[in-house]
Amino acid sequence: MSILSGILVLAGLALLFGLILGFAAIRFKVESDPLVDQIDEILPQTQCGQCGYPGCRPYAEAIANGDDINKCPPGGEATIQKLSDLTGREAKPLDAAHGVEDVKKVAYIREDECIGCTKCIQACPVDAIMGANRQMHTVIADECTGCDLCVEPCPVDCIDMLPVTTKPERWRWQLDSIPVTVVDATQALPEQKAEPKEEHSGSQV
Amino acid sequence: MSNVNEYKTLTANGLWENNPALVQLLGLCPLLAVTGTVTNGLGLGIATLLVLMGSNITVSLVRDWVPNEIRIPVFVIVIATFVTLIELLMNAFTYGLYTALGIFIPLIVTNCAIIGRAEAYASKNPWHKAGFDGFVMGLGFALVLVLLGGLREIIGQGTLFDGADLLLGPWAASLRMELIQFDYPLLVAILPPGAFIGLGLIIAVKNGIDLQRKRRAAKQPIAKAQRARVTSQ
Amino acid sequence: MSKQASNAVQLWDFPGGIHPPERKQLANRTPIAHLPLPSVLYIPLRQHLGSAGNILVQPGDTVLRGQALTEPGHTGGLPVHAPTSGTVQAIIDHPSNHPSMLAEPCIQLIPDGLHNSVAFEPISNPFEATALSLLQHIQQAGIAGMGGAGFPTAQKLAQSRRIELLIINGVECEPYIVSDDRLMREHAATIVRGSLLIGHILGNPAIVIAVEDNKPEAIQALEHALTQLDSQQAEQISLRVVPTKYPSGGEKQLIQVLTGKQVPARGYPAHIGIIMQNVGTAFAVARAIDHGEPLMERVVTLTGEAFAQPGTVWGLLGTPIAHLLTHAGLQTEAQQRIIVGGPMMGFTVTDLQIPITKTTNCLLAPTTTEIPAKRQELACIRCGACEQVCPASILPQQLYWLARAKDHDGLAQHHLSDCIECGACAYVCPSEIPLVHYYRQAKADIREAHIEQQKAEIARQRFEARQARLQREKEERLERHRQAAEARQKALAAREREHAQQAEPAAPNAPAAASDDPQKAKVAAAIARAKAKKAAQQVQQQSQQGDSESS
Amino acid sequence: MSFYIASSPHAHQRRTTQHIMLWVLLALIPGLAAQCYFFGWGPLLQITVAVTVALITEAVILIVREKPLRATLGDFSAVVTAVLLAISIPPLAPWWVIVIGTLFSIGIVKHVYGGIGQNVFNPAMAGYVLLLISFPVQMTSWMPPSTLATFELNFIDSLWLFFTQYTSEGYSLEQVRLIELTQSLDAIVMATPLDEIKTQLSQGYTLTEIKRSDVFSGIAGTGWLWVNLGYLVGGLLLLYKRIIQWHIPVALLASLAFFAALGSLFAADQLPGVSLHLLSGGAMLAAFFIATDPVSAATSNRGKLVYAALIGMLIYIIRTWGGYPDAIAFAVLLANMCVPVIDYYTRPRAYGHGGKAL
Amino acid sequence: MIFSSMKRNGIILAAFAAVATALLIAVQWATADRIAAQQRNEVMRTLNELVPRSTYSNDLYRDCTLVTNPDALGIDSAQPVYRARDNNNHVALVVRTTAPDGYSGAIHLLVAIAPSGTILGSRVLQHRETPGLGDKIELRKSDWILSFTNQRVNGENDPRWAVRRDGGAFDQFTGATITPRAVINAIQRTALWAQANSNALFTAPANCDAATQGVGNE
Known part of the structure; x- marks a missing residue:
């Protein structure tokens, strides 16, 4: 008797909980997962394709479906860290197969060499190159993401990727990047400008 | 061929890469509480291994019949059943060990390593793979228990396999080794803090070895990955 | 009257703060000196917070003292003026008076030594004039806050809010610096006049001139100046002496000391009805309105034991600092520090050609015995000394850990943005951790991340717009093809019908032959050039590979 | 000549970690002298x-x-840890005890956590535990105490005891630890006064009776009274030199005194006063000296008060009801664990975050 | 839809629970006897250490009575008393008793007393004394507990029943006197009580069940 009642009690309890769970599963269903949007938010939107996907959004979708999070060189370690925080996956070092982290660059068209073929305009993923057929083209520097996709199609190799120049108001307080100049003490003070000789940057921070 | 590889990966995962005790840090409560001697560690390790294998196989076999919503309760029922079975069997056949491990056997139910494997692996793979996974994961866990038990036993009382007869029968009493004769053993090793310190040191050693291996691994030439063209060009 | 009043009024305290050695006697014993003209001036277009104005001169132009060199552009900006007469030699990028010393556009002016001025236009009866006209006058005079940040004064004064209190900041709490001290001693009346003028612009709020109690001569001079006022003005303005403690001269701290109120985070003093101006600014406003003089020079303290003759000087804006250093007899040592600003918040520079700007209040050249070089940064021992001295009541030590971990969210939560970079935390740190430097870098990183995120958002939108456009174009193309195909088929059918009726040969339309197009020749040349370049690169690469393989 | 680049502030208060640790060592001298006496x-x-x-x-x-070796060794923090541990343990405990304790303090508690500044627990107290x-x-x-001891130990005897646990005479x-008490013919083996009280109380004696023994000098343990006064003097020196702040010592002693007084109020003859x-x-x-260790203590002033009061309370609880005779080490370690929570809840309100948000 | 989901989940879960419970009940049924025997063996092993098997002839495990006497046994709950008899001769009483005043709480003991009052032996069953100091009362750590064997208590004020430090006959431990004092007191108290009530205890009905008999040698 007690054997049977034991089985019945447990089965009854299980039945009850099963009913509750079945109810909850339908009633409290969470709508679609916005994970892709969150990942896309983190990616640097250079649209460079170095990850192997045509643009940041496709890569975001791939990550959401389980692809590695370390394939974005423009984002670098910082992006990998953020993706790791978001997805809970391990933050692996950047996959060198997709390129290495580099300084921010911007495309610059040497205008006297440009033949106006529009190939770069078609290659630019963010429409940051202005120009028309047989007209000299130019890059809108503020809109350029530095993806360098325009470099390869150029038949005359007139596009350079130049590092973005720092302005004082966007300087990042890297004191050790200031070259220490060794000057002749006798020349430093009078008005004639001493020719500074660059030496090791032995600054203290 | 891929099968062999998969078993290899499972083995490496269970014993080293993803060791439940050293990497996942799961099931620490019994791990830290009972590893005062090798015997205790081995006993609990074997018990956990059996439960893990049993639950993994069962979960894998029934996985097609279990709706997603109630999978966790079902896993818990399966695990709890196995733990209770093991407890009854130990009570009947290894009574000495049963009294020594005491309350920690029922605690296997809450060992997250087990439900973790059920959820992460067994519920997605066929029964033989799940069983093997349970075996290597359990083995990895048991090895750490034995290692920790050994360390604590040597430092804390200078012996090894003290009380092995409780687990393995009277013949095992001869296994007991008196390694060091302490006048004043380092009691902390046997007390709970010793378990924390010991586990920490084992994890540190494991991480150290991993680091060394990573450093030594020859730099493989980087294959350039295909870059996608975002546009038609 | 004012003395009694000032002593009777309640003062508050702000948390934290430090008492570093003041060392003000070094430079405050001599009057403000006038220097001989330098041989060249580099006048930065931007000496204030905000964008630069439009350039009004060209290389070769001769300019007079007080002539505007720039005017506010459509993005605003403050004009700069020629501080002496001479010739504009060039408009060049010259190392800036900024910790980075990155080059910024400057007007290079060669003084002619005549020091001829334009005709200045004072406002004869300013207390009758409208606030708007005075504000325009102040802006045309190029006056920016002379305490440190360099916020355009007219912009700050153009408040729509009701201002109840104007604070004239003569606290100058940072060690060594005595510019405001000397200015108050020598030109107290002008400062009081400027204060009243600013008060007039703001609708006559109560005016408080605050001075630290370590400047008795300045206090005396101001008290004397206040006794010269008529009773109505004397009623409006009062002098308040505050206890010496660094950084009581900080805007937020001084407001707390004088009123007990705190400026809300991310807000301005105007939000609680208060405006603060530096005594130097008040002086400049008085000169601009009463004499029509734009801002062309300012008081610069030259101090530190490396100077043979420390003191204060009137520095023309744009003067290379080397000119001032020479004047004060700088004796350099091997690892000389030249600090623009004070020992707490100033920055070191390595180029002596950087110009004096509207915000340059001090050049400090200490010897290494006076201010020893930094030692090795040691590990934080969590002593909490930084927390005790922080005037903003934030947790420097937590911020330090978060900054090292680059945890931007955590930094925001711990109010990094409320850090005023006063340096009190790093001053007391027993491990000599350059805390402020960590915060500056973290702030810069956060700002960068913010900018990058905005740029990324724009890029994303442009990318999506482009994708949509391409999709649309593709559909349109397909549609066109379809229509064309239909048309062709129709035409074919029609032609066949026609053909059946009568066979008519259709002359083929000859393609446009434009072989002598010069453009085409250029293109061909360019392509040839590129091909040659590519070939050369390939050869080079191959040879490099060969090298690396053989090696 | 070259110009020197550095970040502000350029001026610095010359009070380094090394400086602080040396003062701490100096301030230990009075108490240590009493202990040796x-x-x-x-x-x-x-x-x-x-x-x-x-x-x-x-x-x-x-x-x-x-x-870097020099900078870290030169900050004397390891020396302070070692000295604090050494003066906390029984004077003639065998040499290997202090060796194991110091190894653990420095090797595990300090460096496994990342070295100076990173250790969650007070190294000396963790070693002691x-x-x-x-x-x-x-x-x-x-x-x-030497005034009660049956044996007079010279330096050589101490050395022998320290290394072999026996004097040169065997x-x-x-x-050596035996004491002959004047009022009874019994000889007892010395423990700390507080331990002695606990033992005697368990035998059913009242506090008044226990305190008549020579082991107590009326108000506190013979000898121990002077040792404590010595450390008090050293502590006041640290306060005077502003090496430490008043918050932790005052809160700790006040809290301990408060609970002791409370205990005396309810059971004057059963609980030490x-x-x-x-x-x-x-x-x-x-x-x-111990709770004021900056690394493992709370940081803000309010936090320090809470932290120290917690230690005082824990000391009283463990001394009264705990299983081990002295309580300070356990109390300090337990309070160390609470520091992150204390720090979190005692954060000062940042400037400008008080009123309504903008 | 919501009802089909509820029905499906409920039935599956219930089925699992039923199968699992049935399995457990089956195993429990199969092992019950063995477990009972194991428990009995465990109790008997300890009892036989105190009262040699050769000296009695009854079923010691079953011949057990429950006694509630907080004054003598130091604990409020009922404690088992085993009676060893050789035919009808009274051989020994084995009493579970408690020393409530250990350094860190109660110490549970088993004491065997001959009707004459001689203590045949004693074991500590459970304690929480300080490791390394007070835990020498365990036989595994020290044979101190054996020093009670064949001792006798002569009345309540027998001066020998104390630690050496208090003028008694038993060793104290270095650094710990409270623990041995507590154990000595408890054994003395129990022995006196058992001696005085020997006959009544031997004649009391056997009324222990398995649940109260666990010796739990830990």
């Missing part, structure tokens, strides 16, 4: 061994971790 050469022997082991351990670890739970016999074998530590709690154990050492 009453309990012999033991503390000095312990300190010598502890400091040597600590410096060697730290140097080895720094070399292994590839960290390890020793106490591992070697309870040695760690409770306290010497009787007396064991156990024998204020003077015994403050002056018979390690309360002064704890209040001025």
Whole structure:
């Protein structure tokens, strides 16, 4: 008797909980997962394709479906860290197969060499190159993401990727990047400008 | 061929890469509480291994019949059943060990390593793979228990396999080794803090070895990955 | 009257703060000196917070003292003026008076030594004039806050809010610096006049001139100046002496000391009805309105034991600092520090050609015995000394850990943005951790991340717009093809019908032959050039590979 | 000539970690002197061994971790840890006890957590706890004050005892520790006064009876009273030199005194009173030298008050109801664990975050 | 839809629970006897250490009575008393008793007393004394507990029943006197009580069940 009642009690309890769970599963269903949007938010939107996907959004979708999070060189370690925080996956070092982290660059068209073929305009993923057929083209520097996709199609190799120049108001307080100049003490003070000789940057921070 | 590889990966995962005790840090409560001697560690390790294998196989076999919503309760029922079975069997056949491990056997139910494997692996793979996974994961866990038990036993009382007869029968009493004769053993090793310190040191050693291996691994030439063209060009 | 009043009024305290050695006697014993003209001036277009104005001169132009060199552009900006007469030699990028010393556009002016001025236009009866006209006058005079940040004064004064209190900041709490001290001693009346003028612009709020109690001569001079006022003005303005403690001269701290109120985070003093101006600014406003003089020079303290003759000087804006250093007899040592600003918040520079700007209040050249070089940064021992001295009541030590971990969210939560970079935390740190430097870098990183995120958002939108456009174009193309195909088929059918009726040969339309197009020749040349370049690169690469393989 | 680049502030208050640690060592002298006067050469022997082991351990670890040697060894933090541990343990505990304790303090508690500044627990106290739970016999074998001792130990005897546990004449530590009491013919083996009280109370004696014994000098333990006063003097010196702030010592002693007074109020003859709690154990050492360890204490002033009051309360609870005779080490470690929580809830309100948001 | 989901989940879960419970009940049924025997063996092993098997002839495990006497046994709950008899001769009483005043709480003991009052032996069953100091009362750590064997208590004020330090006959431990004092007191108290009530205890009905008999040698 007690054997049977034991089985019945447990089965009854299980039945009850099963009913509750079945109810909850339908009633409290969470709508679609916005994970892709969150990942896309983190990616640097250079649209460079170095990850192997045509643009940041496709890569975001791939990550959401389980692809590695370390394939974005423009984002670098910082992006990998953020993706790791978001997805809970391990933050692996950047996959060198997709390129290495580099300084921010911007495309610059040497205008006297440009033949106006529009190939770069078609290659630019963010429409940051202005120009028309047989007209000299130019890059809108503020809109350029530095993806360098325009470099390869150029038949005359007139596009350079130049590092973005720092302005004082966007300087990042890297004191050790200031070259220490060794000057002749006798020349430093009078008005004639001493020719500074660059030496090791032995600054203290 | 891929099968062999998969078993290899499972083995490496269970014993080293993803060791439940050293990497996942799961099931620490019994791990830290009972590893005062090798015997205790081995006993609990074997018990956990059996439960893990049993639950993994069962979960894998029934996985097609279990709706997603109630999978966790079902896993818990399966695990709890196995733990209770093991407890009854130990009570009947290894009574000495049963009294020594005491309350920690029922605690296997809450060992997250087990439900973790059920959820992460067994519920997605066929029964033989799940069983093997349970075996290597359990083995990895048991090895750490034995290692920790050994360390604590040597430092804390200078012996090894003290009380092995409780687990393995009277013949095992001869296994007991008196390694060091302490006048004043380092009691902390046997007390709970010793378990924390010991586990920490084992994890540190494991991480150290991993680091060394990573450093030594020859730099493989980087294959350039295909870059996608975002546009038609 | 004012003395009694000032002593009777309640003062508050702000948390934290430090008492570093003041060392003000070094430079405050001599009057403000006038220097001989330098041989060249580099006048930065931007000496204030905000964008630069439009350039009004060209290389070769001769300019007079007080002539505007720039005017506010459509993005605003403050004009700069020629501080002496001479010739504009060039408009060049010259190392800036900024910790980075990155080059910024400057007007290079060669003084002619005549020091001829334009005709200045004072406002004869300013207390009758409208606030708007005075504000325009102040802006045309190029006056920016002379305490440190360099916020355009007219912009700050153009408040729509009701201002109840104007604070004239003569606290100058940072060690060594005595510019405001000397200015108050020598030109107290002008400062009081400027204060009243600013008060007039703001609708006559109560005016408080605050001075630290370590400047008795300045206090005396101001008290004397206040006794010269008529009773109505004397009623409006009062002098308040505050206890010496660094950084009581900080805007937020001084407001707390004088009123007990705190400026809300991310807000301005105007939000609680208060405006603060530096005594130097008040002086400049008085000169601009009463004499029509734009801002062309300012008081610069030259101090530190490396100077043979420390003191204060009137520095023309744009003067290379080397000119001032020479004047004060700088004796350099091997690892000389030249600090623009004070020992707490100033920055070191390595180029002596950087110009004096509207915000340059001090050049400090200490010897290494006076201010020893930094030692090795040691590990934080969590002593909490930084927390005790922080005037903003934030947790420097937590911020330090978060900054090292680059945890931007955590930094925001711990109010990094409320850090005023006063340096009190790093001053007391027993491990000599350059805390402020960590915060500056973290702030810069956060700002960068913010900018990058905005740029990324724009890029994303442009990318999506482009994708949509391409999709649309593709559909349109397909549609066109379809229509064309239909048309062709129709035409074919029609032609066949026609053909059946009568066979008519259709002359083929000859393609446009434009072989002598010069453009085409250029293109061909360019392509040839590129091909040659590519070939050369390939050869080079191959040879490099060969090298690396053989090696 | 070259120009020097540095970040502001350029001026610096010349009070370094090294400076602080040296003052702490200096301030320990009065208490240490009293300890040596009453309990012999033991503390000095312990300190010598502890400091040597600590410096060697730290140097080895720094070399292994590839960290700068001079700067870290030179900050004297390891020396302070070693000295605090050495003066906390019984004066003639065998040499290997202090060696194991110091190894653990420096090697595990300090460096495994990342070195100075990173350790969650007070290294000296963690080392003490390890020793106490591992070697309870040695760690409770306290010497009787010299005024009561049957044996007079010279330096050579102490040395022998320290290394072999026997004097050169073959007396064991156990024998050396005997005291002949005046009012009874019994000889007792010395423990700390607080431990003695606990033992006697369990025998059904009242506090008044217990305190008549020679082991107590009326208000506190004989000898121990002066040791505590010595550490109090040293602590006041640290306060005067602003090496430490008043918050932790005052809150700790006040909290301990409060609970002791409360206890006396309810069971005057069963629970030791204020003077015994403050002056018979390690309360002064704890209040001025141990709880004030900046690394493992709370940071804000309010946090320090809470932290120290918590230690005081824990000391009282553990002394009264706990399983081990002294409580300071356990109390400090438990409070160390609470520091992150304390710090979190005692954060000051940042400037401008008080009123309504903009 | 919601009802089909509820029905499906409920039935599956219930089925699992039923199968699992049935399995457990089956195993429990199969092992019950063995477990009972194991428990009995465990109790008997300890009892036989105190009262040699050769000296009695009854079923010691079953011949057990429950006694509630907080004054003598130091604990409020009922404690088992085993009676060893050789035919009808009274051989020994084995009493579970408690020393409530250990350094860190109660110490549970088993004491065997001959009707004459001689203590045949004693074991500590459970304690929380300080490791390394007070835990020498365990036989595994020290044979101190054996020093009670064949001792006798002569009345309540027998001066020998104390630690050496208090003038008694038993060793104290270095650094710990409270623990041995507590154990000595408890054994003395129990022995006196058992001696005085020997006959009544031997004649009391056997009324222990398995649940109260666990010796739990830990």
